[in-house]
Amino acid sequence: MKLGEIGEFGLIERLGKMIADSNMLLNSGSNLILGIGDDAAVVNVEHSKQLVTTDTLVENVHFSHDYMSWRDLGWKSMVVNLSDIAAMGGKPTSAVVTLGLDTETSVEDVEELYNGILSASSDYDCAIVGGDIVKSPVTFVTIAMMGSSTNDTTIMQRDTAKPGDLVGVTGFLGCSAAGLQILQSKQNIHDMPNWEHFVRAHLNPLPRLDLVDHLIGSGINTSMDVSDGLAGDLSKLCKASQVGAVINRLDIPMDEFITSSFGEEECFEFALNGGEDYELIFTGPSVQVLNVLKLLGESAAIIGKIVEDSPGNVSVIDQTGTKSRYVSRNGWDHFS
Amino acid sequence: MKLGEIGEFGLIERLGKMIADSNMLLNSGSNLILGIGDDAAVVNVEHSKQLVTTDTLVENVHFSHDYMSWRDLGWKSMVVNLSDIAAMGGKPTSAVVTLGLDTETSVEDVEELYNGILSASSDYDCAIVGGDIVKSPVTFVTIAMMGSSTNDTTIMQRDTAKPGDLVGVTGFLGCSAAGLQILQSKQNIHDMPNWEHFVRAHLNPLPRLDLVDHLIGSGINTSMDVSDGLAGDLSKLCKASQVGAVINRLDIPMDEFITSSFGEEECFEFALNGGEDYELIFTGPSVQVLNVLKLLGESAAIIGKIVEDSPGNVSVIDQTGTKSRYVSRNGWDHFS
Numbered sequence: 128m129k130l131g132e133i134g135e136f137g138l139i140e141r142l143g144k145m146i147a148d149s150n151m152l153l154n155s156g157s158n159l160i161l162g163i164g165d166d167a168a169v170v171n172v173e174h175s176k177q178l179v180t181t182d183t184l185v186e187n188v189h190f191s192h193d194y195m196s197w198r199d200l201g202w203k204s205m206v207v208n209l210s211d212i213a214a215m216g217g218k219p220t221s222a223v224v225t226l227g228l229d230t231e232t233s234v235e236d237v238e239e240l241y242n243g244i245l246s247a248s249s250d251y252d253c254a255i256v257g258g259d260i261v262k263s264p265v266t267f268v269t270i271a272m273m274g275s276s277t278n279d280t281t282i283m284q285r286d287t288a289k290p291g292d293l294v295g296v297t298g299f300l301g302c303s304a305a306g307l308q309i310l311q312s313k314q315n316i317h318d319m320p321n322w323e324h325f326v327r328a329h330l331n332p333l334p335r336l337d338l339v340d341h342l343i344g345s346g347i348n349t350s351m352d353v354s355d356g357l358a359g360d361l362s363k364l365c366k367a368s369q370v371g372a373v374i375n376r377l378d379i380p381m382d383e384f385i386t387s388s389f390g391e392e393e394c395f396e397f398a399l400n401g402g403e404d405y406e407l408i409f410t411g412p413s414v415q416v417l418n419v420l421k422l423l424g425e426s427a428a429i430i431g432k433i434v435e436d437s438p439g440n441v442s443v444i445d446q447t448g449t450k451s452r453y454v455s456r457n458g459w460d461h462f463s
Numbered sequence: 464m465k466l467g468e469i470g471e472f473g474l475i476e477r478l479g480k481m482i483a484d485s486n487m488l489l490n491s492g493s494n495l496i497l498g499i500g501d502d503a504a505v506v507n508v509e510h511s512k513q514l515v516t517t518d519t520l521v522e523n524v525h526f527s528h529d530y531m532s533w534r535d536l537g538w539k540s541m542v543v544n545l546s547d548i549a550a551m552g553g554k555p556t557s558a559v560v561t562l563g564l565d566t567e568t569s570v571e572d573v574e575e576l577y578n579g580i581l582s583a584s585s586d587y588d589c590a591i592v593g594g595d596i597v598k599s600p601v602t603f604v605t606i607a608m609m610g611s612s613t614n615d616t617t618i619m620q621r622d623t624a625k626p627g628d629l630v631g632v633t634g635f636l637g638c639s640a641a642g643l644q645i646l647q648s649k650q651n652i653h654d655m656p657n658w659e660h661f662v663r664a665h666l667n668p669l670p671r672l673d674l675v676d677h678l679i680g681s682g683i684n685t686s687m688d689v690s691d692g693l694a695g696d697l698s699k700l701c702k703a704s705q706v707g708a709v710i711n712r713l714d715i716p717m718d719e720f721i722t723s724s725f726g727e728e729e730c731f732e733f734a735l736n737g738g739e740d741y742e743l744i745f746t747g748p749s750v751q752v753l754n755v756l757k758l759l760g761e762s763a764a765i766i767g768k769i770v771e772d773s774p775g776n777v778s779v780i781d782q783t784g785t786k787s788r789y790v791s792r793n794g795w796d797h798f799s
Contacts, residue, residue: 160512160618161618161620164621164622164703165551165620165621165622165687165703166516166546166547166548166550166551166621166687166688167514167515167516167547167548167550167551167553167610168514168515168516169512169513169514169515169551169612169618170512170513170514170515171512171513172508172509172510172511172512172513173508173510174508174509174510175508176496176505176506176507176508177505177506177507177508178503178504178505178506179503179504179505179506179557179559179592179593179607179609180502180503180504180559180593181559181561181593181594181595181605181607182595183561183563183595183597183605185563185597185598185599188597188598188599189597210502211502211503212502212503214502214503215501215502215503215505217503221515223515223516223517223607225517225519225561225605225607227519227521227603256515257515257516257517258517259517259518259519259605261519261521261524261525261603262521262524263521263524263601263603264600264601265599265600265601267563267597267599267603269517269519269561269595269605271517271559271561271605271607273515273609274503276505282496282497282505284497284501285500285501285502286500286501351501351502352502367500367501
């Protein structure tokens with residue numbers, strides 16, 4: 128059944144039921160005074176620091192229907208926002224979802240999209256409280272998400288790194304970019320070793336909300352997520368903090384799948400410039416960063432340090448000890 | 464200068480300065496702990512009922528660059544959301560802005576768009592706290608807006624109308640639809656009488672935040688804004704409240720410009736089905752509605768009453784006393 132057959136309001140009615148059922152099972156749903164169906168949602172807010180972020184995925188810019196299912200699109204649209212909340216050290220609370228859809232889109236596909244959205248909503252306790260559905264020649268999903276941080280809790284910003292801080296990163300980098308390369312290649316992807324691992328990393332990333340308490344508990348107050356690639360994102364953090372950074376290429380954490388499936392240069396390219404890993408970069412005095420490592424074990428690594436340098440300068444020391452400056456390609460710059 | 468020349472991050476830097484300068488002058492800016500430039504914005508929130516809404520304008524669906532300037536697009540993108548906050552009885556507090564833009568868009572046009580956004584931000588004290596800019600083959604503007612209502616203040620919902628309630632509406636209806644017809648017609652618009660009045664109504668609508676205190680102060684707790692046309696929107700209000708409504712065609716408020724420029728049938732068509740007036744429909748016991756009229760004078764009118772009927776049924780009594788049922792065309796249904 129095409130959207131044109133049931134119309135905007137028919138669709139909203141169907142989705143509204145799915146969302147209401149899902150919200151009933153959430154803790155965050157208990158703060159919802161009025162959900163979907165009125166001019167605005169009404170949410171009970173305690174005195175707090177509220178986080179607000181928004182992120183969009185556009186067809187043929189951020190994803191292609193050729194390789195991304197509607198359910199994965201829904202999941203990932205949530206994760207890119209959840210990751211921003213994690214990077215600030217908050218907990219997600221609620222979100223509004225805007226869908227831009229072509230009239231020819233099938234209702235079943237939109238429901239699958241919402242299954243992905245609600246799956247992430249459920250896993251990370253973030254109620255969907257409203258949204259909008261508009262006709263558009265390209266599919267796009269815009270989510271605006273609210274999160275909270277209690278008043279006595281640190282917010283992790285990106286403008287607070289100081290010379291002498293160690294630079295840490297969570298998880299492993301590069302697998303999402305490897306997955307994207309596989310998905311976009313014309314080869315039969317099943318021929319690629321470990322293809323499923325990489326494809327999952329790209330299509331179903333996980334936000335590192337699980338690590339927030341450990342980071343903040345260790346005193347970390349500088350963090351951002353790796354959405355555009357380690358080098359570009361670290362450069363942005365450094366620019367915001369008016370510092371530079373030196374990282375060791377060999378210390379960049381990469382998992383056994385990527386190192387066994389791709390050449391060394393390719394692995395580093397994926398990790399440095401690939402992006403969409405949704406891991407967290409964090410910096411802090413060594414005592415704090417070492418404490419994070421004690422708590423997280425293999426889930427975090429030290430990759431370098433913050434130095435006095437031109438703001439945003441990131442240098443990479445390679446395996447021979449040669450230091451080269453990262454020339455900003457600005458990570459993913461969507462207009463260049 | 465095209466966006467492709469300065470890139471996403473160059474653009475964000477330019478807009479960030481405009482936004483920060485504008486926020487400094489706002490009351491709502493004082494609650495902003497951390498503005499644009501990090502993974503999320505941080506806003507100080509008091510214990511309150513928070514309103515959340517989102518609305519999108521898509522090129523060639525909701526507007527055309529042929530007749531809408533970038534500045535007007537920015538203004539209207541804010542107003543469609545501000546109007547939702549007004550309809551709930553709240554005050555706007557903050558918003559995040561997502562722009563979908565083609566690479567060929569000029570930087571000056573985007574700055575003009577933001578001039579429109581910031582003009583509304585300033586007029587209605589709603590700080591812009593974040594956003595996202597993405598590449599898109601069609602221009603779209605998605606704004607997610609937060610508002611607040613103190614805990615002891617009524618929220619105006621659309622599911623609280625009761626049989627016997629009078630139905631009121633603020634302002635005058637139909638001028639926006641008349642303006643759209645003029646803008647889309649191939650004639651020289653300067654030949655149309657009062658063309659500027661109608662065109663302004665369409666391109667620069669005003670949210671009725673100025674009337675919220677009077678409505679709530681009079682005890683009104685049922686309201687929605689007229690975005691899709693009086694008949695369709697009243698039908699939605701009635702459906703949500705499980706009631707019907709009867710309205711008198713002759714009581715629908717229309718200004719002298721529309722009645723002198725268009726025929727009677729056309730005027731009613733604009734008012735009933737045109738939409739985008741961003742006036743408020745409200746219902747309540749007669750003592751409350753009469754009190755609103757006393758406070759607002761010509762800025763409000765009684766157009767009918769709520770009755771027991773199939774949910775959503777709206778009947779219109781014409782000048783001869785003949786009652787006809789409004790056949791829902793669902794106002795603007797973007798997929799039908």
